[in-house]
Amino acid sequence: MTAGSKSKPGKRIRNKEKTRRAILKAALELFARQGFFGTTTKAISRKARIAEGTLFNYFKTKEDLALYFFEQELESLQEWFESEARLKKAPLTERLFAIIHHHLDRISPYEDFIGAVYLRALQPSSKLSPLSLSSQEHHWKYFRFIRGLLDEAETAGEIPNVGDFGAYAFGLFHLAMITYWLQDRSPGKEQTLALLDRCLKIATGFLRKGGWDW
Amino acid sequence: MTAGSKSKPGKRIRNKEKTRRAILKAALELFARQGFFGTTTKAISRKARIAEGTLFNYFKTKEDLALYFFEQELESLQEWFESEARLKKAPLTERLFAIIHHHLDRISPYEDFIGAVYLRALQPSSKLSPLSLSSQEHHWKYFRFIRGLLDEAETAGEIPNVGDFGAYAFGLFHLAMITYWLQDRSPGKEQTLALLDRCLKIATGFLRKGGWDW
DNA sequence: TAGGAAAAGTGAGTATACTCACGATTTATT
DNA sequence: AATAAATCGTGAGTATACTCACTTTTCCTA
Numbered sequence: 315m316t317a318g319s320k321s322k323p324g325k326r327i328r329n330k331e332k333t334r335r336a337i338l339k340a341a342l343e344l345f346a347r348q349g350f351f352g353t354t355t356k357a358i359s360r361k362a363r364i365a366e367g368t369l370f371n372y373f374k375t376k377e378d379l380a381l382y383f384f385e386q387e388l389e390s391l392q393e394w395f396e397s398e399a400r401l402k403k404a405p406l407t408e409r410l411f412a413i414i415h416h417h418l419d420r421i422s423p424y425e426d427f428i429g430a431v432y433l434r435a436l437q438p439s440s441k442l443s444p445l446s447l448s449s450q451e452h453h454w455k456y457f458r459f460i461r462g463l464l465d466e467a468e469t470a471g472e473i474p475n476v477g478d479f480g481a482y483a484f485g486l487f488h489l490a491m492i493t494y495w496l497q498d499r500s501p502g503k504e505q506t507l508a509l510l511d512r513c514l515k516i517a518t519g520f521l522r523k524g525g526w527d528w
Numbered sequence: 529m530t531a532g533s534k535s536k537p538g539k540r541i542r543n544k545e546k547t548r549r550a551i552l553k554a555a556l557e558l559f560a561r562q563g564f565f566g567t568t569t570k571a572i573s574r575k576a577r578i579a580e581g582t583l584f585n586y587f588k589t590k591e592d593l594a595l596y597f598f599e600q601e602l603e604s605l606q607e608w609f610e611s612e613a614r615l616k617k618a619p620l621t622e623r624l625f626a627i628i629h630h631h632l633d634r635i636s637p638y639e640d641f642i643g644a645v646y647l648r649a650l651q652p653s654s655k656l657s658p659l660s661l662s663s664q665e666h667h668w669k670y671f672r673f674i675r676g677l678l679d680e681a682e683t684a685g686e687i688p689n690v691g692d693f694g695a696y697a698f699g700l701f702h703l704a705m706i707t708y709w710l711q712d713r714s715p716g717k718e719q720t721l722a723l724l725d726r727c728l729k730i731a732t733g734f735l736r737k738g739g740w741d742w
Numbered sequence: 743t744a745g746g747a748a749a750a751g752t753g754a755g756t757a758t759a760c761t762c763a764c765g766a767t768t769t770a771t772t
Numbered sequence: 773a774a775t776a777a778a779t780c781g782t783g784a785g786t787a788t789a790c791t792c793a794c795t796t797t798t799c800c801t802a
Contacts, residue, residue: 324799
C-alpha cells in the first residue's frame with residue numbers, strides 16, 4: 315500500500331525533515347535558555363526525542379548546530395535587504411550600516427549563546443581548524459553579497475575600486491561590531507548604536523575625500 | 529637543617545617554578561609538533577613528569593596553557609619595541625606596522641597551533657566566555673601599549689585625536705592580519721607582507737588628508 | 743508482493759578535558 | 773625538634789562530545 319496523502323516528497327525525506335526540525339527546535343530552546351555550554355547534546359536529543367547518535371547524523375559537531383542559527387540569520391538578512399526598496403537608493407555606507415544594525419536586532423534574542431560561536435561564523439575559515447565548518451558556502455554567500463554591493467557602488471562611481479579587500483574588510487568590521495555589541499551593557503545597546511553611527515560618519519568622510527589610491 | 533645553597537627563594541617557590549617550567553616546556557614541544565588538538569593534557573603531564581591534575585593547578589584550562597605562549601609573544605614584542613631606538617623616530621604608521629610584522633615573525637614557528645587560540649588572545653574579553661581567561665591583564669597591557677603610542681603621536685600633532693577607539697581599532701586590525709597570515713600559503717608569506725604594505729600606504733594617505741573629524 | 747539495497751536511527755562505548763578528596767611536602771610557631 | 777598549618781601533588785573519578793557496529797525503516801526492482 316503506497317502511503318496515503320499527497321506523495322510529493324517521499325516518506326524518507328519527510329521524516330528527515332521532521333527530525334531535522336525537531337533537533338533545531340530543541341536546540342534553539344535549550345541554547346536560548348541555558349546557553350551554549352550549559353546545554354548538553356544529550357539534553358538536546360532527549361528533548362527532540364531522538365537518540366544522541368542521530369544528532370550527529372545531522373550536525374557534525376555541537377558547534378555546527380549552534381552555527382546554523384547564526385548562518386540562518388545571515389541568510390535572512392540578505393533576503394531582508396533585497397526586500398527593502400528604500401535602501402536600494404541610499405548611499406552605500408548607509409546600506410552597509412543598515413545591514414549590521416538589522417543583523418544585531420535579529421540576533422539579540424540569542425545574545426546569551428551566540429557569543430560562543432559567532433567568532434567562527436564570520437571569520438574566514440582556516441585550514442587549521444579541525445572543526446568541521448560546513449559553513450564554508452555560507453561565508454562565500456555572505457562575501458559575494460557584500461562584494462556585490464561594493465561592485466554596484468564602484469560602477470556607479472560612488473566609491474573608488476576597493477576590490478575583494480573591501481568586502482573582506484567589511485566582514486571584519488561586522489565581526490568587530492558584534493564583539494562590541496556583545497559586551498555592551500548600556501540600555502538599548504545605545505553605545506553600540508552610537509559607535510555604528512560614528513563609524514558611518516568616518517567612512518563617509520573618508521570616501522568623500524577620495525578614499526585611498528591603489 | 530635548613531636547606532643548603534643560597535636560600536633566596538624558598539623551596540616551595542623554587543619547586544613551583546620548576547614544575548611550571550616543565551609544563552611549559554613539554555606543552556610547547558607537543559603543541560609545536562602535534563598541534564593544539566592533537567595534544568592531550570595527559571601527554572603533556574606525562575612528558576612533564578607530573579600528575580595530570582597538577583597541570584590544572586597551574587593552568588585552569590588547556591586553552592589557557594596555549595594562550596600563555598601567545599601572551600608571552602605579545603609581552604616580548606613590547607620589550608623588543610622599547611629596545612628599537614630606530615623606530616622611536618619613525619612615523620607612527622611605520623611603528624605600528626613594524627609591530628605587527630615583528631609579531632608575525634615571532635609566532636611563525638608555532639603557526640600550526642597558534643591558530644587554535646589566537647582569536648581569544650587579541651579579542652576583547654567578553655563576559656560570555658565560560659573560559660577562564662587569566663589574560664585580562666595582558667589585554668590591558670597590550671591596549672595601554674598601543675594607546676601610549678597613539679597618545680604620543682597625537683600630542684606631536686602627527687595624527688588627529690583618535691582616543692581609545694584608535695587603539696581598539698588597531699587591535700582588531702592586528703587580529704585581522706593574523707587571520708590573513710594564518711591562511712596565507714604564498715612562499716615567505718609574501719601576500720601578507722604585501723597586504724601589510726598596502727595598508728600602510730592607505731593609512732598614511734588617510735591620516736595625511738586630515739583623517740576623520742570627530 | 744517479496745526480497746534486497748540503501749538510508750536513517752540507535753545507544754553502549756570511547757576519548758579526553760577537567761574535578762576533588764586525600765596524602766605528601768614545605769613552612770611557621772612553640 | 774615537635775607539631776600545626778598552609779600549600780602542593782596525585783590519580784581515580786566524572787561529565788560529555790562524539791563514534792560505530794548493529795538494528796530498523798524506507799525504497800526499488802522483478
